Amino acid sequence: xxxxxxxxxxxxxxxxxxxxxxxxxxxxxxxxxxxxxxxxxxxxxxxxxxxxxxxxxxxxxxxxxxxxxxxxxxxxxxxxxxxxxxxxxxxxxxxxxxxxxxxxxxxxxxxxxxxxxxxxxxxxxxxxxxxxxxxxxxxxxxxxxxxxxxxxxxxxxxxxxxxxxxxxxxxxxxxxxxxxxxxxxxxxxxxxxxxxxxxxxxxxxxxxxxxxxxxxxxxxxxxxxxxxxxxxxxxxxxxxxxxxxxxxxxxxxxxxxxxxxxxxxxxxxxxxxxxxxxxxxxxxxxxxxxxxxxxxxxxxxxxxxxxxxxxxxxxxxxxxxxxxxxxxxxxxxxxxxxxxxxxxxxxxxxxxxxxxxxxxxxxxxxxxxxxxxxxxxxxxxxxxxxxxxxxxxxxxxxxxxxxxxxxxxxxxxxxxxx
RNA sequence: GUGCCUGUAGCUCAAUGGCAGAGUGCUUCACUGUGGCUGAAGAUGUUGUGGGUUCGACCCCCAUCAGGCACCCCA
Numbered sequence: 249x250x251x252x253x254x255x256x257x258x259x260x261x262x263x264x265x266x267x268x269x270x271x272x273x274x275x276x277x278x279x280x281x282x283x284x285x286x287x288x289x290x291x292x293x294x295x296x297x298x299x300x301x302x303x304x305x306x307x308x309x310x311x312x313x314x315x316x317x318x319x320x321x322x323x324x325x326x327x328x329x330x331x332x333x334x335x336x337x338x339x340x341x342x343x344x345x346x347x348x349x350x351x352x353x354x355x356x357x358x359x360x361x362x363x364x365x366x367x368x369x370x371x372x373x374x375x376x377x378x379x380x381x382x383x384x385x386x387x388x389x390x391x392x393x394x395x396x397x398x399x400x401x402x403x404x405x406x407x408x409x410x411x412x413x414x415x416x417x418x419x420x421x422x423x424x425x426x427x428x429x430x431x432x433x434x435x436x437x438x439x440x441x442x443x444x445x446x447x448x449x450x451x452x453x454x455x456x457x458x459x460x461x462x463x464x465x466x467x468x469x470x471x472x473x474x475x476x477x478x479x480x481x482x483x484x485x486x487x488x489x490x491x492x493x494x495x496x497x498x499x500x501x502x503x504x505x506x507x508x509x510x511x512x513x514x515x516x517x518x519x520x521x522x523x524x525x526x527x528x529x530x531x532x533x534x535x536x537x538x539x540x541x542x543x544x545x546x547x548x549x550x551x552x553x554x555x556x557x558x559x560x561x562x563x564x565x566x567x568x569x570x571x572x573x574x575x576x577x578x579x580x581x582x583x584x585x586x587x588x589x590x591x592x593x594x595x596x597x598x599x600x601x602x603x604x605x606x607x608x609x610x611x612x613x614x615x616x617x618x619x620x621x622x623x624x625x626x627x628x629x630x631x632x633x634x635x636x637x638x639x640x641x642x643x644x645x646x647x648x649x650x651x652x653x654x655x656x657x658x659x660x661x662x663x664x665x666x
Numbered sequence: 667g668u669g670c671c672u673g674u675a676g677c678u679c680a681a682u683g684g685c686a687g688a689g690u691g692c693u694u695c696a697c698u699g700u701g702g703c704u705g706a707a708g709a710u711g712u713u714g715u716g717g718g719u720u721c722g723a724c725c726c727c728c729a730u731c732a733g734g735c736a737c738c739c740c741a
Binding site: 329362364374528531553618622629634635652 | 667668697698699700701702714731732733734735736737738739740741
């Protein structure tokens with residue numbers, strides 16, 4: 249055999265077992281999204297680089313996007329995120345759409361990064377947004393969607409938490425400390441990096457940003473103040489609403505959530521595993537204007553994105569992924585020998601007609617056929633040999649329990665359906 | 667893009683410059699109408715790839731590819 253060509257760095261193969269898990273994940277986030285009335289949409293995976301022009305100074309596009317020329321020489325980008333796409337979609341039909349929009353999406357994205365655990369170059373992402381609403385109800389709703397998703401996959405609030413903050417609150421608090429605009433920007437960035445740096449290094453960098461010792465102490469006080477949210481009317485309302493929605497267990501306040509320096513303006517949030525073992529599961533927040541970069545009427549909204557990689561690692565760690573076995577309802581139809589093949593084929597066809605999934609075997613020793621059925625994770629095996637045909641019976645064996653019963657051919661379908 | 671660690675059978679890993687191994691999985695048989703358990707036998711490698719040092723390299727050196735960790739950034 250010739251050498252197997254490697255897959256592209258940072259990509260993954262999805263064998264049937266993994267594909268089944270991906271479909272399962274999609275089914276769960278679909279349930280969470282649709283429970284709140286969100287509708288699925290998608291855009292192209294290929295976009296013109298101009299779509300990202302407004303952000304072209306940012307690292308995401310400049311350093312991390314896959315860009316190549318098409319045959320006509322025009323630069324094409326593999327989408328690294330969905331926001332510019334949805335912005336275009338909203339802006340170009342702004343007068344026909346009824347706001348607020350509740351939209352969700354799941355699809356592939358590409359970023360040219362160094363792969364490591366929880367981060368690949370090709371990944372899938374759940375995006376969900378409520379667009380055209382500036383209400384704190386909308387912010388709370390998105391958090392409730394995320395909480396519903398976690399409950400749906402079996403992650404309790406002991407294992408994952410949605411950590412929330414308010415950019416306006418932080419802005420005001422930093423202003424109170426006497427920071428100017430430049431300092432505020434630098435400090436917001438440093439708050440984001442607090443966990444990554446040794447404390448003495450971090451303090452040094454804060455002072456280098458121009459803060460006094462007093463301001464540093466004040467800043468540290470802010471970051472340890474778990475009750476700081478009480479200074480934000482919006483957060484007070486938010487937590488009230490989440491209480492009413494029955495989701496407050498999943499949500500907590502964290503003054504250290506900043507979410508970089510992107511377009512978020514109000515409430516921001518991230519979900520993490522409570523042990524802090526993994527990267528952020530999802531991140532999002534409130535933005536003042538989705539379509540600012542592409543023209544159109546200012547459109548606020550709130551949304552979040554969740555990658556498939558980290559959530560699957562966490563679900564795997566806690567044993568919450570579904571069984572990789574075949575569908576337990578599927579049937580394995582053995583063929584005893586040449587003389588009974590026709591009867592087995594006919595029975596299989598009849599069962600498929602009745603809605604069952606039926607796999608057929610090759611003619612071989614029954615032991616081999618059972619062994620194969622067992623290896624591929626089949627639960628139920630049917631035997632239709634000469635003696636069964638003679639008596640009008642079918643043998644049904646449950647491979648998990650080892651129990652085996654003889655069933656009247658006429659009763660087979662009702663017995664299997666039970 | 668920066669720094670560091672790792673790469674040996676399908677999988678998990680041994681072998682510290684001197685004959686490439688184990689467990690598990692796989693194939694066959696015991697078992698010609700029944701998988702799992704047990705027992706026996708068997709197959710499997712350009713030691714990621716390409717160079718170099720050496721009488722001799724899985725082992726040391728260089729490059730390269732891939733994975734992982736910390737940055738950067740972020741899902």
